[in-house]
Structures are given as C-alpha cells and as structure tokens.
Amino acid sequence: xxxxxxxxxxxxxxxxxxxxxxxxxxxxxxxxxxxxxxxxxxxxxxxxxxxxxxxxxxxxxxxxxxxxxxxxxxxxxxxxxxxxxxxxxxxxxxxxxxxxxxxxxxxxxxxxxxxxxxxxxxxxxxxxxxxxxxxxxxxxxxxxxxxxxxxxxxx
Amino acid sequence: xxxxxxxxxxxxxxxxxxxxxxxxxxxxxxxxxxxxxxxxxxxxxxxxxxxxxxxxxxxxxxxxxxxxxxxxxxxxxxxxxxxxxxxxxxxxxxxxxxxxxxxxxxxxxxxxxxxxxxxxxxxxxxxxxxxxxxxxxxxxxxxxxxxxxxxxxxxxxxxxxxxxxxxxxxxxxxxxxxxxxxxxxxxxxxxxxxxxxxxxxxxxxxxxxxxxxxxxxxxxxxxxxxxxxxxxxxxxxxxxxxxxxxxxxxxxxxxxxxxxxxxxxxxxxxxxxxxxxxxxxxxxxxxxxxxxxxxxx
Numbered sequence: 001x002x003x004x005x006x007x008x009x010x011x012x013x014x015x016x017x018x019x020x021x022x023x024x025x026x027x028x029x030x031x032x033x034x035x036x037x038x039x040x041x042x043x044x045x046x047x048x049x050x051x052x053x054x055x056x057x058x059x060x061x062x063x064x065x066x067x068x069x070x071x072x073x074x075x076x077x078x079x080x081x082x083x084x085x086x087x088x089x090x091x092x093x094x095x096x097x098x099x100x101x102x103x104x105x106x107x108x109x110x111x112x113x114x115x116x117x118x119x120x121x122x123x124x125x126x127x128x129x130x131x132x133x134x135x136x137x138x139x140x141x142x143x144x145x146x147x148x149x150x151x152x153x154x155x
Numbered sequence: 156x157x158x159x160x161x162x163x164x165x166x167x168x169x170x171x172x173x174x175x176x177x178x179x180x181x182x183x184x185x186x187x188x189x190x191x192x193x194x195x196x197x198x199x200x201x202x203x204x205x206x207x208x209x210x211x212x213x214x215x216x217x218x219x220x221x222x223x224x225x226x227x228x229x230x231x232x233x234x235x236x237x238x239x240x241x242x243x244x245x246x247x248x249x250x251x252x253x254x255x256x257x258x259x260x261x262x263x264x265x266x267x268x269x270x271x272x273x274x275x276x277x278x279x280x281x282x283x284x285x286x287x288x289x290x291x292x293x294x295x296x297x298x299x300x301x302x303x304x305x306x307x308x309x310x311x312x313x314x315x316x317x318x319x320x321x322x323x324x325x326x327x328x329x330x331x332x333x334x335x336x337x338x339x340x341x342x343x344x345x346x347x348x349x350x351x352x353x354x355x356x357x358x359x360x361x362x363x364x365x366x367x368x369x370x371x372x373x374x375x376x377x378x379x380x381x382x383x384x385x386x387x388x389x390x391x392x393x394x395x396x397x398x399x400x401x402x403x404x405x406x407x408x409x410x411x412x413x414x415x416x417x418x419x420x421x422x423x424x425x426x427x428x429x430x431x432x433x434x435x436x437x438x439x440x441x442x443x444x445x446x447x448x449x450x451x452x
Contacts, residue, residue, distance in 0.1 A: 001161045021164035021207065022197070027157060043156045044195045046348070048261055057235070057264040062156075063194040064265070065187070067164050068209065111260065132347035133259020 006070035010035070011079020019066040026050045026061040028069075029076065037077035037106040041135075048134035051107035052076050058114045077106040085116040085151065092147040100138035108134045112148045122152055158197045166209040170295070173322065176208050178297045181319035186210050188231055189265035191258075192274040216324055219243070228326045230269035234281075235260070237268065246330060248446040249337030249356065253284040255447050256341045259348040269323045272308060275315045275375070282309065282376030283356035284339055286368035288328045296321040309375035334361040336438035340431035342371075342423050342452040344414065352415045353452075355427050359435040363388055367428075372407040372420060379406045382428075391436045399432070400425030427452050 003018045010033065019028055026043075029035040029052070041047035043062050050062040053075040080086040089109050092098070099105040108131050115122055115130035122130070127148045136144065167173040177184050183205040187193055196202035210216055216230040219240060226247060228237075234254045237243045244251045257263055257271070257280045271281045272292065285305050292303045294317060301321070308315055317323065337358045343349035354370040365386040370376040382402040389395050409420035430452065437443025444450070 002163055004164060021162055022158040022160060024156075024158060024194070024198075044198065045191055045258075045262055048259065051261055058261040059265050060191070060261050063191050063262075065164065065190065065194065065207070068187075068190070068211075114260070128347070130260055133261045 004067045004070070006067055008069045008071060009073040011075055012082070021065070021067055023066040024062060025052075025064040025066045025069055025074075028066040029061060029074075035076050035078055039103055039106065041103070046133075046135070047104075048107045048111065048131075049104050051110045051134065053080070053110055053114065056114070056117070058111050075110075077109060080110060080113055083113060083117075086110075086113045088151040088154065089113060089116070089148065092151040093144075096143045096147040096150070098140060098143040098147040099136070100140055104134055104136040104138075108136070108144060112151070115148070116152055120152065122149075124149065127152075156198050158194075160197055160200060160203045162204050163206045164209065165206060166212045168212050170213055170215055173208060173210060173213060174295065174297045174320075176206060177322060178320045180204075180206050184208055184319075186273075186322055188216075188267045188270050189233060191262050191266040192270060210322065221246070221330075224330050224332075226328045226330065228268055228328070230323045230325055231267055232269070233265060233267050234258075234263035234271075238263065244446070247288070247328065249284050249339055249358065250281075250288070250328075252337070252446045252450055253280050253339040253341075253354075253356065256280050256339065256343075256351075256354075256451070262348075269326060272305075272326070273315060273317065273323060275309055275313050277312055277373065277375055278351040278354070278371035279376055280339070280341065280351055280354055280370065283354055283368035283370045284337075285326065285328070286376060286378045287337065287356045287358040287366040288331070289366075290326050290328045292317075292323055293325045293327060294318075294321040295324050300324075302327075306378055309377075312374045314375075331358070331360070333364075334439070335359060336435050338431045338434040338438065338450060340427045340434070340450050340452055342415075342420075342427055346451050350414060353409070353420050353423060353427060355424070355431045357428075357431040357435040359391075359432065359439050361439060363390055365432070367403070369403075369407060369424075372409045372424060374408070377406070379403055381406050386432075391432055396429040396432060400428055403428055423452065 039049040041049035185204040342353040351371040358366040367379040385402045411417040
C-alpha cells in the first residue's frame with residue numbers, strides 16, 4: 001500500500017500526516033493524533049458516539065477513511081468548545097445532569113451543535129430527529145432533549 | 156476496528172482517469188462516495204478491493220439540476236442534500252419524504268442516493284420511490300453511456316445491472332405531467348434510525364391511476380404492476396383497498412429475519428398499503444398528513 005500525506009484542519013489547527021489507504025479516520029484521530037472525544041462504539045455507523053464535524057456537518061468518523069479528510073476541516077468536541085452554542089449545550093448538559101456514563105455525550109453535543117447552528121429554534125421533534133442516530137444506553141434521553149431545548153432558548 | 160484488507164486509494168480529478176481505473180481493475184475496484192456502506196463492508200472483509208476509487212473529485216457527478224422537466228440527481232448527492240433542498244420538497248415531495256426515513260443525520264450527511272441503489276440491499280428506502288417515479292440510472296464506462304430504467308436496475312439482493320467497468324454518474328427523474336401526490340410508508344420498529352421491515356411507495360394520479368413499489372418485502376425492491384392493474388381506473392374505496400391488499404400478496408415474497416417474521420410482514424403489507432394509498436389520495440386533494448409525517452407504520 002502506498003501511504004498518502006494528508007493536510008487538513010483539525011480543531012482550527014493545520015495538520016499534515018501520512019496515512020495508509022485503509023486507515024479509518026476515527027482510529028487516526030484517537031491513535032495518532034490523541035483526540036479522545038470521539039469514541040469507539042458499534043464501529044459500523046449505528047451508534048453515533050464517533051461523531052465529528054466534517055466541513056460543518058456531523059459524520060461518522062468510524063465510516064470515513066482517514067485519507068478522505070484531506071483538504072477538509074474536522075472539528076471534534078475538543079475544538080467545538082470555541083463555538084458559542086456548543087458551550088451553551090455543555091453548560092446545559094452539566095446543569096441538567098444529561099448524561100450518566102458520558103460515552104455518548106461528545107457525539108450528542110456535536111449533533112446538537114449542528115442542529116442549533118442550522119435551526120436556532122428547533123421543535124422537540126427536530127431535536128429528537130437530530131440525535132436519533134446517537135444512542136444513549138443509560139437511557140437518559142429525556143434530560144438530553146431538555147438540555148438541548150433549553151440551550152436553544154438560551155435560558 | 157481496523158480494516159485488514161490492503162488496497163490502494165486513488166482520487167481521480169477527471170472522468171477519463173476514473174474510467175480507466177475501472178476498466179483496468181474491474182471487480183477489483185470499488186467506488187467510494189459516502190462510504191457508509193463500503194467502509195462497513197471493508198471492515199467486515201465482505202469487500203476486498205485492490206483499489207478504492209474516491210469519486211468525490213469528479214465534477215460530473217456533483218449537484219442537483221432540473222432542466223426540461225427532468226431532475227438530475229448527481230451520484231454525489233447525499234440524502235441530506237435532498238432534504239435540505241426546498242425544490243425537492245416542493246416538486247418531488249415523495250423523494251423528500253423517503254429521504255428523511257433513511258438512517259440518521261450523521262449517515263445522511265454522507266450517504267448518497269446513488270450509493271443506496273448501488274448497495275442494492277432489499278430494504279433500500281430510496282428504491283420504491285425511484286421506481287414509482289420511473290427513474291433512470293445513468294452510467295458511464297470507456298465504452299460509453301447507458302441509461303438503465305430503474306425497473307431493470309436491481310437483479311437480486313445486493314446485485315445490480317451495473318457492469319464492473321462502469322460507474323453511476325446520476326439518477327434522473329421526469330417530473331410526472333399529470334397532477335399527482337404520493338406517500339412513502341415505512342414499517343419500522345420505532346421512529347428514528349431503523350432499517351425498513353417493509354416499505355411501500357405510492358404515487359396517486361388525479362385520473363385514478365396509481366403506481367406502487369415496495370422494498371424489504373422480497374429479495375429486491377420491485378414495482379407491483381398486478382396491484383396497480385387492480386387499482387387503475389377506480390376511485391379509492393375501502394373495498395378497493397381490500398382487493399389491492401389481496402393482489403399485492405401475490406407480488407411480494409418476504410422472509411423472516413432479525414427484524415420481523417415473514418407472517419408479520421405479510422400481515423402488515425396490506426395495512427401499510429391501505430394507509431399509503433389513503434394518505435397519497437388525501438394529499439392529492441390537499442388533505443391528509445403533511446409530507447414527512449404520518450408515514451411510519
């Protein structure tokens with residue numbers, strides 16, 4: 001296999017590194033780059049805990065080849081902290097105790113960030129739709145939905 | 156999970172270069188667009204290509220356009236692109252409605268419509284809708300271009316009539332001229348991310364003609380001409396729905412799997428068909444649930 005040198009923006013910083021064609025983006029972020037907020041869950045696109053933003057859109061980093069990140073802008077929860085609505089979401093998640101083990105939280109906060117940046121006044125069904133692909137096995141959906149709704153209202 | 160298969164990665168900038176790779180490697184080359192199916196198959200060693208061809212650099216495959224009454228959905232258009240398009244919502248609401256039932260936002264942001272029909276799983280949500288719109292699949296190889304009617308596209312579970320040296324460039328749909336409305340009724344275990352246990356797309360026209368197609372109720376998504384023949388020329392009534400419900404059972408062959416039993420699928424097909432027909436006809440008269448609502452069974 002021929003390695004490829006890829007260049008992309010990771011949480012606002014320019015990154016260049018060599019990857020193999022069969023390297024998965026999630027593994028490269030967590031392994032080589034030490035970015036630990038995207039988690040390994042189902043590893044096949046169903047659970048959403050590996051969610052990152054690629055060019056502003058939430059994607060499954062377990063279903064992207066690392067080489068596909070070339071020329072893109074990737075934001076993980078580590079970098080999303082600089083976004084106003086992400087900080088609001090984090091504060092509300094904290095206040096509402098909207099997670100237990102926290103494994104799903106980075107993915108859910110990024111999915112909610114994408115929603116709020118697109119739709120500042122989401123209805124409850126918009127919120128549920130936005131996080132439908134993020135599974136929480138502590139079954140804490142109620143406080144999660146409430147936290148997102150309150151973050152949107154700016155309470 | 157790492158991918159253990161070793162392959163080369165290429166991202167051609169022009170069509171000629173891409174087509175040369177497919178012509179040379181044939182079955183050993185796999186096209187990569189959204190990757191939501193391909194990467195899973197790579198991880199599970201179900202796909203073992205020698206070369207992965209990232210087609211996202213090909214401008215010919217990009218974009219939605221509408222010219223001369225025909226919609227062209229470039230092979231790189233994602234389900235999110237369709238959902239976010241006010242044009243699709245107003246002119247092809249059935250396609251919009253079905254797109255919203257595909258997986259979840261994080262998958263739809265990458266998954267393409269063309270990829271959905273290339274993966275050709277029996278439960279492909281876009282397939283029944285493309286079938287009732289009588290879509291065509293545009294393909295290209297070094298030998299030239301082809302337009303494959305959707306009815307000839309699926310040849311079996313995960314099998315299509317795409318040749319190993321070809322790629323899909325776009326899907327095209329002619330906007331029906333007659334007044335029409337539709338419904339995509341999906342049977343799933345819960346609202347939200349789930350594969351279809353069954354899906355029925357209906358287009359109802361103001362002259363009492365109907366088009367029907369299903370997914371996840373047989374080895375491949377299919378149009379249901381026998382049921383259409385029962386319906387055509389008749390105003391929708393409870394009696395007609397019962398007749399159609401009996402007819403459609405002769406056109407499907409569901410199996411039992413992890414998502415539901417064959418018997419449940421057979422039973423629910425009649426119910427879904429009735430709801431889909433009633434919803435489509437109500438929408439024809441500007442009544443019934445708005446598109447995107449009331450279509451999960």
